[in-house]
Amino acid sequence: MKKAVNDFIVLENTALNATNYYIRLKSPVLLPEISPGQFVNVEIKHTDEVFLRRPFSVFEVSQGENTISLLVKVLGKGSKTLSEAKAGDTISLVYPLGKGFTKPQRTDRILLIGGGSGVAPILFLSKWSGLPKGNIHILIGARSNTDHIDTRNYSGLGEISLTTEDGSCGFRGLVTEHPLFTDEINTFNKIYTCGPLPMMKAIAKAAARENIFCEVSLENLMACGFGVCLCCIEPTTKGNLCVCTDGPVFNINILKW
């Protein structure tokens, strides 16, 4: 079977900062291959206020240890409840869902741009791409220093640049105001991004103008996550497509942005 529903065991839940939690989960069965951009749909227990599962992009996969990790940013009741999970708890996941990012070629120079919880698939992609460090640049934006998660573990994989809107660390401003984006965008032949919609739209607009390959990962509201409810649709040149099965990663050339 291509997809499964299983109870995973929480091995670790660590608060990374005020709003982000790192949750590592052990699979009861051998994990399938999972690529960056793919997601899991997480059951939220112990609350009557959350009826549907909550989709989370996969942050890390360890085939050896049979674990996956999620980066949980607290945004509402679902993510709040999940952020209170304790080691030893079981959490039901529907997985693996969606289509991930296209694997880059060896000679590509790629720009990875993440914002908010969008850093999860972006950092996963930096590891998965298999490119030499010189070919990867990671640009991560946040409101303030305290919203950034520690990315030092990724510094060996690519050049990392941070931005904050309040200037508390890295470049002051939005990712789309960073010199990498405003001046050096043409030195990259592929751009991958996940984050807030206005950010991704601004990136897509620039990529289209400069004729650079660009993939974005969308997070439209969904009920099922596996293509039956038709709630998470995105209008495209191929008609309304499901973000959960046709995406969440889309090439910008089919989006009607």
Next chain:
Amino acid sequence: MVDLSVKIHDLNLKNPVMAASGTCGFGEELADFYDVSLLGGIFLKGTTLKNRDGNPYPRMAETPSGMLNAVGLQNKGIDYFIDNIYPRIKGYKTALIVNVNGSTIEEYIQVAERVNELEKIPAIELNISCPNVKEGGMAFGISRTDAEAVTRVVREAYTKTLIVKLSPNVTDIGEIAKVVEGQGADSVSLVNTFLGMAIDAEKRIPLLSTVTGGLSGPAIKPIALRMVWQVAQAVKIPVIGIGGIMNATDAIEFLLAGASAVQVGTAIFKDPFTPLKIIDGIKQYLSKHKISSVSQLTNTLHM
């Protein structure tokens, strides 16, 4: 061994637990998880004569113990279904039922005629209860005369088992059920979703692009159960119960209230395995109560 088989007119089901239209695609999405031949049946995604894009995003809002949807019958039309989807799914060893929709009576007839030619489709579900389309849909299901008219002509066009899916957005659902029974419906399925609404108070906006949508999930179960009971009292044809069924106990309640079979819908969004868990739960219930056949549960409420 307990006998789980049930019969809805000429439609033989291996068990009474089916997947509801609009919650299981064309069966292929569930086949990614398990062998769909374990299901009693699959009610395929609502199909119209021509391609429909459905309503704009956002189409979904979570509500207490349920959700609203306003999908609006997005589908590629009956020709696309017959040419592209039917050949891929016709081998599934379970009852495949096409959910037939239209904006006009003529469209309902044309879709029903096309489906009548399909050897591996033993029944249709005539959907006169979709609350999310501007024309047709629920409009046919909330008017006694329209329900009567559309059932009569589709009955003439379709020779196999005809199930009519009823809207709960009526004053007396038993009366509508009697009307469609009188026009030759072989079964009724109920309920479709309840018309509802959700608002973001901070932004002062409706949460659905269409403002209103269809409410489903456990929030509607007690009302659906009451309606199934009322309809089972009103008609002689078999009743298929739908509405917020999350587990085997819920399903058994619908059978006791008068349903011969059930459809599981919104629960599939939470867990695609729900129908299989319900089948197992019904088996256990029958064994525990020493009942040899599931059909012996139907309409057996002690009053």
